[in-house]
Amino acid sequence: MGRYVVRRLGQLVVVVLGATMILFACLFVLPGDPVGSIGGDKARDPAVVKELRAHYGLDDPLVVQYVHYVEKLGKGDLGEDYTQGRSVNEILQPKLVNTAKLAVTAIIFDVILGLSVGVLAAMRRYSVWDVSVTFLTTLAVGVPSIVIGMILQRFFVVELGWFPLISDGSFNSMVLPAVTLAIIDAALVAQIARSTMLEVLRADYVKTAVAKGLPRRTILTRHIMRNSVIPVITYLGISFGGLLGGALITETIFNWDGIGLALITAIQSQNNPIIVGVVTYSVAVFILLNLIVDLLYAALDPRIRLS
């Protein structure tokens, strides 16, 4: 187990290095000088461009720039951004916290909403409830988050005034973006929970448990839930990884100051240090979460061996 974790963490380093290298090469070959203008039609003063290119080492060959980057990365330093000249660590740190807050809230909504709806649907199979759940979840999965987000914003912020427009990190301002993120995910979770539950309900060990005369509650929690939750956890793990990497559209709609928003703004302005920083972080988080999900499998189902 310990060795397994160490090996997986070793893989993480390799993947992160590979990802930064590819990204670096891509951003480097992009035409246009990243410090050539501040975004407008006015060209920058050549003296300023020269000064900035020297400051950021942009005149060095790609390999030299990359080596410098990795050296700094090893010390946990993501460099300095091109627009304001601030430390990327300092810029991203509050954004990481914001994105994490939003991701956790969204996942909690997901679990509560998705699992309960899915389990109830499975237990009352083919009832009106079950059919409407299937219908509504299919609908929810099909509607893009930009539509959900803008409708929620229009209705609850502009018309009703229940929530603030500008997210300030408070719980109140987090509700709408979290719900936007959770709706699609919760629908998927409900569908997955429903189908695996139905499968488990027909399993021999459940029949045995019923025959043994175990209380319904025990059967549900010990036998059914525990066995049907693995696909759900797989899905939630991937989804949570995605959320922690920043929800680009939802963060933009609600002006949630997370790393998804940082990434969009950075791409628009070719602010490469931010782009590389966000992607490096997202890759690392994604791999870590996959590892955690794998470890959870083993904990939930002793038959699964990690090697």
Add this chain to the structure above:
Amino acid sequence: MRGAKSAKWVVGAVIVALAATACGGDNKDDKSSAGAGKGGGTFSLGLVEPVSIDPVNAQESEGILVTDNLFTGLYEPTADGKVIPALATSKTVSDDGKTWTFKIKPGTKFTNGEVVNAEAFIRGWTRLAAKASASDVATPNVGGIDGFEALQKGTGTTFSGLSAPDENTLQVKLATPDFEFDVKTTHTSMSPVPKVAGAGKNQAYNDAPIGNGPFKMSGKWEHNKSITLVRNDDYGLAKAHLDKVNISILNSANASQLEYQGFQSGQFDWARMPTAQLTAAKAKYTAQGEWIQAETSGMNYLLPITDNGPLKTAKARQAISYAIDRDAIIAGVFQGMQTKSTTILPPSFADVYTKDLCVSCIKQDKEKAKSLAAEAGLKPGDELHFGFNTGGGHEEWVQAVAQQVKDVLGLNVKIDAKPFKELLAAQQAPGATGAYRFAWGADYPTPDNFLFPLLDSKSINPDASGKVQGDNRARYNSPAFDALVEKARSTKDTTARNEVYKQAEKLAMDDQALIPLWNRTQFRLVNTKKFANGAMDFHEDPNLAQITLK
């Protein structure tokens, strides 16, 4: 550079003060009295994260909104293109245009108690020019002062051209004559700074500048989150009325939508609107007196590459201009919300504005376009490259212009969509051809701020590889035009100087050195239920220092 990031196509002119507010005239009498009467109130607005709120690098509309309210310099621009004194009590310029002397209002203070004197200005301008500051706004503003090069190279630490013969007199020696140097002092980067400002790169001061303006910072700049301003009760000029200004920082990808939603839900008192919603918003808010519409000091053009490719001759450029039906595009794409432009200079520069200078802009003329194209050797099927930047909402009108040129002249128009920085690199590259979308906004109200950077051959400034480093990316090179600009610059009398600038503009227009499209018209909403006197200033920002509670 201001406002350049998003919808650049909108263009500009005269300020329209808010068609305001049948309020009982009780807010008139406190205009100059300190915070008395109808003082108070909190004004809220949304703003895209500025590049800098420290004068050392304040440049775009967003940064200037904050910096201008934190600092006051010698002169100020008005929305209709005039220059009015702020801290300057007098100015004199020598007959050779190389020595300027400004008298400064004595006894005003920074919010930390330091005195605003000539030294404070010298400190600010030296900091601006220093190599380590790498400021975008140094060369255009203080680049002409003696000793600038030493500071830029880092070989000197003092500005040899600046001196203070006494506490409140600032003397400026220029390397080349400039009879409009006083106009340059309107730029917010030309503010005085206190001793605590330190070097240009000084994070603590950059994020919480201490100034001498009508407002001061409350706390520091919470990046990507908020900036809060409160009234400076010790302000040396007419004091502001509002107690507080809450600025929420919005993301550039969704800012106008958020501002509009915020205004509708009562969370913002000032807002831009998404282009698609302008018509509906105008109908709704005009009746309530909350709609502001102004043609500001910017213009939208097609930029023809004049030294290479199909648009090398004036006739070819005129053919393109005649082929464009501006009225149809304004009606079809902009729902009639833009105004056609027929000049290089914006109508807000009322002293020099000469309508219909661009004859080919007045009305589409297919026959004239065809005959001019034939004379210029432009044949149907010839390729014309047309570059524009994505993400600014330009797609629709670019398509329309391309289609008209194709229909009328039969040219094979190749539309080339690129992100901003790539587009700039393509315009700058040696061997560029064809036409580009282009817009320009004034940093200060003078014709020179358009004519010199956009069309003077000195503004081509190619490097060794032939890359154009200046803003004359049309590569327009006319000795006669250069001579007129030179003559204007060395003319002391303002009226006479403006006449020469008008001649220069006419010459460039006859050459069709740029192809004007439409003005920069800006639209805002302002809350007139709660506030009075709201208007758009020269930088397209709200005039916070004049706004009062109703």
